[in-house]
Amino acid sequence: MNMTQMTDEAWDYLRSIREDGSSPQPPRSDLPLPCLPLYETIAARKGPFVLAQVGQSLDGRVATPTGDAQDVSGCDGIAHLHRCRALVDAVIVGVGTVVADNPSLSVRSVPGRSPVRVVIDCNGRIPAGAKMLSDGGTPVLIIQADDAPLRDLDQEIVCLPRRSEGLHPQDILDCLAERGLTTVLVEGGANTIARFLDADLVDRLHVSVSPIIIGSGPMGITLAPVDRLAEARRPDVTVYNIGTDIVFDCNFRSRTRQATSRESEHVLVTDTA
Ligand SMILES: NC(=O)c1ccc[n+]([C@@H]2O[C@H](COP(=O)([O-])OP(=O)(O)OC[C@H]3O[C@@H](n4cnc5c(N)ncnc54)[C@H](OP(=O)(O)O)[C@@H]3O)[C@@H](O)[C@H]2O)c1
Numbered sequence: 009m010n011m012t013q014m015t016d017e018a019w020d021y022l023r024s025i026r027e028d029g030s031s032p033q034p035p036r037s038d039l040p041l042p043c044l045p046l047y048e049t050i051a052a053r054k055g056p057f058v059l060a061q062v063g064q065s066l067d068g069r070v071a072t073p074t075g076d077a078q079d080v081s082g083c084d085g086i087a088h089l090h091r092c093r094a095l096v097d098a099v100i101v102g103v104g105t106v107v108a109d110n111p112s113l114s115v116r117s118v119p120g121r122s123p124v125r126v127v128i129d130c131n132g133r134i135p136a137g138a139k140m141l142s143d144g145g146t147p148v149l150i151i152q153a154d155d156a157p158l159r160d161l162d163q164e165i166v167c168l169p170r171r172s173e174g175l176h177p178q179d180i181l182d183c184l185a186e187r188g189l190t191t192v193l194v195e196g197g198a199n200t201i202a203r204f205l206d207a208d209l210v211d212r213l214h215v216s217v218s219p220i221i222i223g224s225g226p227m228g229i230t231l232a233p234v235d236r237l238a239e240a241r242r243p244d245v246t247v248y249n250i251g252t253d254i255v256f257d258c259n260f261r262s263r264t265r266q267a268t269s270r271e272s273e274h275v276l277v278t279d280t281a
């Protein structure tokens with residue numbers, strides 16, 4: 009496991025890659041900085057890139073049954089989430105998260121730029137009093153289905169075709185790309201992340217696990233059931249101890265896995281994209 013050491017110099021280095029588009033020399037440090045690979049891939053991206061992140065308990069929960077989610081993650085997990093926000097063009101949440109948490113989705117725990125905020129609100133039910141709609145922060149983009157009643161809000165509202173399963177995540181990414189927003193963080197909740205995973209559109213998934221057992225309540229990720237473990241997703245995973253939390257950095261695009269079916273025994277499968 010990588011024990012992360014994030015220093016001011018290391019964070020400045022990552023921000024300059026992201027914000028200036030430069031290729032600076034990695035910071036000199038007496039300490040090894042194994043945290044860099046966790047963020048360098050995101051910081052260096054100029055094209056389409058989807059990072060999803062979930063902060064969950066040891067038993068996989070993201071909130072209590074009454075919806076108390078403040079804060080499942082420890083202080084280092086929150087700093088990690090804010091670093092991820094600072095490295096992307098846009099942060100995406102489902103309307104369920106806005107209703108439950110009333111988040112601002114800004115970068116506060118670390119120095120950095122806040123991303124554009126995107127709410128997937130298929131049926132036009134975002135509360136008019138939601139904090140992000142009037143806090144004077146970065147722009148908010150609301151994405152609705154084309155047959156939903158158009159809300160009377162000051163923010164830009166984009167209407168996308170309603171498909172059988174709702175809005176297709178690729179349609180959402182395309183509409184963001186048209187606005188120059190190509191590196192995105194899907195921050196939750198579980199429903200929204202699952203739709204991007206099911207559409208195979210997630211490049212990296214950060215599962216940040218905090219040493220707390222909630223015992224009941226919504227799970228971080230719920231996907232369509234599979235019958236056999238051979239059908240389970242097996243990303244390449246690197247594990248980082250970031251202090252209060254452990255981050256599992258799941259890479260869905262460069263994957264080396266041992267095939268598990270009898271027919272393909274001894275076959276090493278390598279996917280790179
Ligand atoms: N710990 C964490 O990392 C974390 C992060 C974020 C949220 N949370 C927690 O997660 C919970 C909320 O999560 P959730 O899963 O219930 O809700 P959610 O994912 O925030 O929102 C789901 C809703 O968003 C809309 N939506 C999202 N993607 C869509 C798509 N592709 N097409 C159509 N509609 C789409 C739908 O709205 P309609 O229902 O109107 O159709 C859907 O029901 C809260 O308890 C919150 O505290 C935890």
